[in-house]
Each structure stands twice: as structure tokens, then as C-alpha cells.
Amino acid sequence: MSAVTTRPPEPVQEERAAVLAPISWRWPILYGVLALLALVFFTLLPETGQSTTYQLSRGGDAWSIPNFAVPSTLSNWVLVAxxxxxxAYVTYATMNRRSVGKWVPILFGIAFVLTFLTWVGAGRGTVIPITTLLSGALALSVPLVFGALAGVVCERSGIINIAIEGQLLSGAFxxxxxxxxxxxxxxxxxxxxxxxxxVGVLLAFFAVRYWVDQIIVGVVLNVLVIGVTSFLFSTVLTENKATWNASQRxxxxPIPLLSEIPIIGPVLFRQTLLVYLMYAVVIFLQIWVFRSRWGLRMRAVGEHPKAADTVGIKVNRTxxxxxxxGGAIAGLGGAFFTVGSGLAFGKEMSAGQGYIxxxxxxxxxxxxTGAVAAAxxxxxxxxxxxxxxxxxxxVPSEFLLMLPYAVTIFAVAGLVGRVRAPASENIPYIK
Known part of the structure; x- marks a missing residue:
């Protein structure tokens, strides 16, 4: 009797290919469309022979950099290149199923913005103040950063915090x-x-204790805070403004040495204590959420509370x-509207920043970190x-104000990447 020998099955190339996920071309298409827009509208259509002047220094800077002019068309050709x-690099990486570093979208975004600014300032005799533009952007982002971080802390544990608007406004008040x-x-x-x-206590009380829909509770709390602060502003703060509503700033x-660095110094290191606290909160939460035991438990509660309860984690207390x-973090961000900006309190001065x-x-x-970048x-x-x-x-400023919301809609729709909320948010845990 002859022995029958069997060979282990060899992997087939087609079977291997079938296991791989389909290639997504959304990023190469997005990059290509933006590059084409920059080429057509900011490079080819404008008149040639014009220049754009940039300003990198402001009055009082230790190291003064003189204003400089660049040829608009030539500069934009370089940026478009x-x-x-x-x-092309992103397309090649996508074809070979390779990931690209974070430097790629950062560099692409900088090039696109510079192309737009060079086109805006071409031949108008105006100066593009880069440092002023960046420092103002950071200042306007402060309440958004605190509010977004508050949302991360709450929703990672399974509570939708629509009440960020009310928390910002109450903190400002x-x-x-x-x-x-x-x-x-x-x-x-x-x-x-x-x-x-x-405000966070009220949200937790109704959402956790009485299992009320978290979105409804958040909206009601926003209306409640707006009503209470508007009433007190009209009756108390307005009647005796010097005592109750005098502006403080x-x-x-400025941090020694660091604040003297051109561009970066005035933007990042010549700020108030509130902005420095924002830096610390961002770093702390990034480590705390993903590198600590509490953060692991928090994420477990937000994703699968029953499994978390099985291993001894107190879901509702968490x-x-x-x-x-999260409410305290958002309240701290609300301080920017008043003491952070040197303004007295005004009705509804948060102006929808919580929803943003x-x-x-x-x-x-x-x-x-992603929330901070978006803010x-x-x-x-x-x-x-x-x-x-x-x-x-x-250029109408309304178009620029509309841009982030359009990007957000595309993000939620999944056109610029997968967006998935914690699985158990807005679901009360009933043991």
C-alpha cells in the first residue's frame, strides 16, 4: 500500500487580494480638487505682474522682520506645484495601501491658505498681517477648544452634552x-x-438618575441658562453695572525668551493665564483619556457599559x-468671553459657540487633539x-465662516473619513 502524501494548501494570490479592504480614493480626489481650484482661481485667472505684501512682525516685537513683497503669480505657481x-504622493500611497503622515495634510493646508492669501492681497496695496491673523485665530478658538474638550469627556463616557452652550454662557456670567x-x-x-x-450636575441628574433623553435635557438646560442670565442681566447687572458687571481683564x-521668537512667540507665548491653562488641559486630557486607568474605564463605559459593569466598573458614577x-471645563472656556477678553457680560454673548x-x-x-485641531x-x-x-x-466673509460647517457636514457624512460616535451615548444604563 502506497502512502498518500498531502501538501498543505498554498495561499492563492486571488484569495489574499479578496481579504484586503477596497481602496478608498476620497483623499486623492479631495487633494486633487483643492489643488485644481488653487490653480484655476488663484493662479491662472488673476492678472500677472502683481505682488502681495506680507507682514510678520508687530509693534513691540524684540526681533523685527521687515515687510516683504512676493510676486503673486510666481508664488502661487510654486505653491500649486x-x-x-x-x-501625487497621496495617490501613490493610496494605490499601495500605505498611510501618510500628519505632515501631509498640514503642509497641504498651509500651501492652500498661502495661495488664497497671496491671491487676496495681489495688487491691492494692502498688507497681509500673518502674526495678527494667527494670534486672533488662537484667541477666537479658546472657548471652542474648551467646549470641544468638554464634549469629548462627556461623550466618551456615554453622555451627550448638548448643554455646552449653556455651560459656556454660565461660566461667562x-x-x-x-x-x-x-x-x-x-x-x-x-x-x-x-x-x-x-449645569453639568443638572445634566447628569436628569440623564443618569431619571433616564431622560440627553439631547432634550441639553437643549432645555441651554434655554434655562439663557433665560436666567438674561433676567439677571436686565434686573441686577444693568441697574448697578459698576458693582456687578464692571469689566475685568x-x-x-509673556514667557521669557519664548515670547520673543518671531511669529511663534507672539502667537503662543504672549497670552493670558487662561490660554496657558488651555494648553495644559489639552495635554492632560490626551494622556488621561488614552494612557490612564480612568480613561480606559471611561471609554469602556461609553462603548459597552454592561461589560464594564461586569468587571466592577461603576458605570453611572463614572x-x-x-x-x-466636562461642565467645569466648558465653564472655564466661558470665562474667555468676559475676563479673558476684558468685556462686561452681555445677553447671549456665547452666540452659539457651544454648538460650534x-x-x-x-x-x-x-x-x-483632533477636537483642538478642528476648533x-x-x-x-x-x-x-x-x-x-x-x-x-x-471676498465675502460669510463664505469663510461657512467653510467649517460644510467640512463638518462632509465629515459626519463620512466623505472625509470615518466618523463613529461612542456606541452607548444617549443610552441610559439600567442595571
Whole structure:
């Protein structure tokens, strides 16, 4: 009897290919469309022979950089070539199923913005103030960053925090009142998180204790805060403004040496204590959410609360604590509207920034650093509209203000990447 030998099956190339996920061409298409727009509208259509003047220094800078002019058409051709090269690189990486580094979208975005600014300032005799543009963008992003981080903390534990708008407004109100009563902007800043935490307590109470729909509770809390603060503003703050609503402002605290670095120094290191706290909160949350035991438990509660409860994690207590903490973070961001900007409190002065912060959180995919990047995009777009209006540009500022919202809609629709919320948000846990 002859022995029958069997060979192990060899992998077939077609079977291997069938296992691989289909190639997504969304990023090469997006890069290509943006590069084409920059080529047609910002490079080919404008008249040749014009120049654009940039300003990198402001009055009082230790190292003064003189204004310089660049040839508009030639500069844009170079920038478009960079965008085209990056598009080709992204296309090649996509074809070979390779990931690209974060430097690619950053460099592409810088090139696209510079192309737009060079086109805007071409032949108009105006100066594009780069440092002013960046510092203003950072300032306008402060409440958005705090609000987006508050949303990350709450929603990672399974609580949808629609009440960010109310938390920002209540923080601005209490910061103004305490700052005015004590004549100390710092005490006003310390009081602001308490107001936001109180709104967080109400949200946690109704959402966790009585299982009320979290979206409805958030909307009701926003209306409640707007009503209460408007009533107190009309009756108390307005009647005795010197006592209850005198403007106080946090002083700038330039960091030695770092604040003298051209461009970067005035933008990042010549700020108030509130902005420095924002830096610290971003770093802390990025480590805390993804590199700590508490962060692991928080994410487990937001994704699969029953499994978390099985291993001994107290689901509802975790949600309550994180909701209150998120409210405190948003309240701290609300201090920017009053003591952070040197303004007295005004009715509904948050002006929908809480909802914009929610959009930034979604665009950032519930990640602290991603939420910060999205908030900075929103702040930059808003300040870019302000700067263009100041220098007399013909570009309507409304188009620039509309851009972040359009990007957010595309992100939620999945056109610029997968966006998935925590699985158990807005689902009460009933043990």
C-alpha cells in the first residue's frame, strides 16, 4: 500500500487580494480638487505682474522682520506645484495601501491658505498681517477648544452634552460677576468652572438618575441658562453695572525668551493665564483619556457599559463624574468671553459657540487633539473673515465662516473619513 502524501494548501494570490479592504480614493480626489481650484482661481485667472505684501512682525516685537513683497503669480505657481506633488504622493500611497503622515495634510493646508492669501492681497496695496491673523485665530478658538474638550469627556463616557452652550454662557456670567465684585479677573476665572459644573450636575441628574433623553435635557438646560442670565442681566447687572458687571481683564503673561521668537512667540507665548491653562488641559486630557486607568474605564463605559459593569466598573458614577468635569471645563472656556477678553457680560454673548464646539468635537472624532485641531480651524476661518474685512478684501466673509460647517457636514457624512460616535451615548444604563 502506497502512502498518500498531502501538501498543505498554498495561499492563492486571488484569495489574499479578496481579504484586503477596497481602496478608498476620497483623499486623492479631495487633494486633487483643492489643488485644481488653487490653480484655476488663484493662479491662472488673476492678472500677472502683481505682488502681495506680507507682514510678520508687530509693534513691540524684540526681533523685527521687515515687510516683504512676493510676486503673486510666481508664488502661487510654486505653491500649486507643492500641492500637486503632495496629491501625487497621496495617490501613490493610496494605490499601495500605505498611510501618510500628519505632515501631509498640514503642509497641504498651509500651501492652500498661502495661495488664497497671496491671491487676496495681489495688487491691492494692502498688507497681509500673518502674526495678527494667527494670534486672533488662537484667541477666537479658546472657548471652542474648551467646549470641544468638554464634549469629548462627556461623550466618551456615554453622555451627550448638548448643554455646552449653556455651560459656556454660565461660566461667562459668573466670571463677570465674581470678577466685578472682587475687582479680580483671576477670581472670576476660578469661579467660571463652578457655574459650568453646576449645569453639568443638572445634566447628569436628569440623564443618569431619571433616564431622560440627553439631547432634550441639553437643549432645555441651554434655554434655562439663557433665560436666567438674561433676567439677571436686565434686573441686577444693568441697574448697578459698576458693582456687578464692571469689566475685568486677565493680563498678558509673556514667557521669557519664548515670547520673543518671531511669529511663534507672539502667537503662543504672549497670552493670558487662561490660554496657558488651555494648553495644559489639552495635554492632560490626551494622556488621561488614552494612557490612564480612568480613561480606559471611561471609554469602556461609553462603548459597552454592561461589560464594564461586569468587571466592577461603576458605570453611572463614572458618567456623573465625567459629566460634571466636562461642565467645569466648558465653564472655564466661558470665562474667555468676559475676563479673558476684558468685556462686561452681555445677553447671549456665547452666540452659539457651544454648538460650534460640538461640531469641532465631531470633526475631531472624539479625540482631544483632533477636537483642538478642528476648533483651531473654526477660529482661523472666523478670524480670516475679520482680517479680510479689515483690509478691504472683496471676498465675502460669510463664505469663510461657512467653510467649517460644510467640512463638518462632509465629515459626519463620512466623505472625509470615518466618523463613529461612542456606541452607548444617549443610552441610559439600567442595571
Amino acid at each position: 507643492i500641492m500637486a506633488a503632495l496629491t 459668573l466670571a463677570a460677576v465674581i470678577g466685578s465684585l472682587t475687582s479680580s479677573a483671576y477670581l472670576g476665572m476660578i469661579a467660571a468652572p463652578l457655574a459650568g459644573a453646576l 486677565l493680563p498678558d503673561l 458618567r456623573v463624574v465625567n459629566t460634571i468635569l 464646539a460640538l461640531a469641532a468635537m465631531i470633526l475631531g472624532k472624539w479625540n482631544p 483651531l480651524l473654526f477660529g482661523f476661518s472666523k478670524n480670516l473673515g475679520n482680517v479680510l474685512s479689515t483690509i478691504g478684501s472683496t
